[in-house]
Amino acid sequence: MPVLSCCFAERFWLPENVSWADLEHPPPGVEYPRAGQVMYAVPLAFGVLLLRLVFERLIAKPCAQILHIQAEVTRPPQSNAVLEKVYASRTSPDEKLLDGLSKQLDWDVRKIQRWFRLRRNQDKPSILKKFCESMWRFTFYLGIFTYAIRYLWVSPWMWNTKECWYNYPFQPLSPGQYNYYVAELAFYWSLMLSQFTDIKRKDFNIMLVHHFATISLITFSYANNMLRAGTLVMCVHDAADIFLEAAKLANYAKCQRLCDALFIVFSIVFFITRLVIYPFWIVHSVLIESWEIVGPYQSWWLLNGLLLVLQVLHVIWFYLIARIAIKALFKGKVAKDDRSDIESSSEEEADANCRNSKDSKDPGVNGRYK
Secondary structure (H helix, E strand, O other): OHHHHHHOOHHHHOOOOOOHHHHHOOOOOOOOOOHHHHHHHHHHHHHHHHHHHHHHHHHHHHHHHHOOOOOOOOOOOOOOHHHHHHHHHOOOOOHHHHHHHHHHHOOOHHHHHHHHHHHHHHHOOOHHHHHHHHHHHHHHHHHHHHHHHHHHOOOHHHHOHHHHOOOOOOOOOOHHHHHHHHHHHHHHHHHHHHOOOOOOOOOHHHHHHHHHHHHHHHHHHHHOOOHHHHHHHHHHHHHHHHHHHHHHHHHHOOOHHHHHHHHHHHHHHHHHHHHHHHHHHHHHHHHHHHHHHOOOOHHHHHHHHHHHHHHHHHHHHHHHHHHHHHHHHHHOOOOOOOOOOOOOOHHHHHHHHHHHHHOOOOOOOOHHHO
């Protein structure tokens, strides 16, 4: 109870000498944000998931068929309860375990290796599934970014970030701000939920932290009326994702040159928005300008902590992105990186490398695109 009372206390959420009562009675024709309003995003997230299913079936799949992208038919391995039990804990058994299974089943080691390879192939998501997932995200990011730019272009705080803090927290809530916030929050809640059923990626834990930090940041900034700075943060984050998802779509359609070009553009936009604009324009405003105009208070420290967590993730991701971009520039195609969906065995990687060396027209793949 003391923790809950502290979390909802005015001294935690609001600047000094400001109370919830001050925000409950705005001037006529003016509305201030209320913390309970963000709860509408939770049921809306399930609506977003339903909309995604409809979109993938009625729009994304027909587009994939036009591009001749079909679901691959994988050959199932021979039914074996012992190997299935082992596979549940280890998808790529080591040599010692293979020898033990060979003796137990009276199977040749290579036959067991082949069984595990076929079983892993069964769990790999199809190109069609990847295409539909990326097309959904591309459509959302493009739509919400377009909406945000149209709204922010005529907003004074986009051009002068000090406007985020003048007369704070007594800043009116506009319909554009509310719609933008609820749409973004519902989308990230849907990503948090669907992450457990979507394509498995190596950076699952990092993405989980990212989604949690983003949802917390959106919720907290809405609750204490930091909407002006919040809209800037969300807009900056959506910009690069448009080109990332577009590059994935080009990769699945085997348009390698377009894929490489889009990935280079994505790398540049990511660097400018998340390593330049975000830290030196937005975070600087929340840290420095708000301190000078409003002064710090308890939730101010929490919000800045979440902003810095996102910045750390940006640095980690850009390191991975830069490695891929450099390969694309010097080798002519995007190579596989550390965000592979499912790790392949060393034998499969060797086979893939062999095929690549024999066919110079192999479009290549990479983890961020898979």
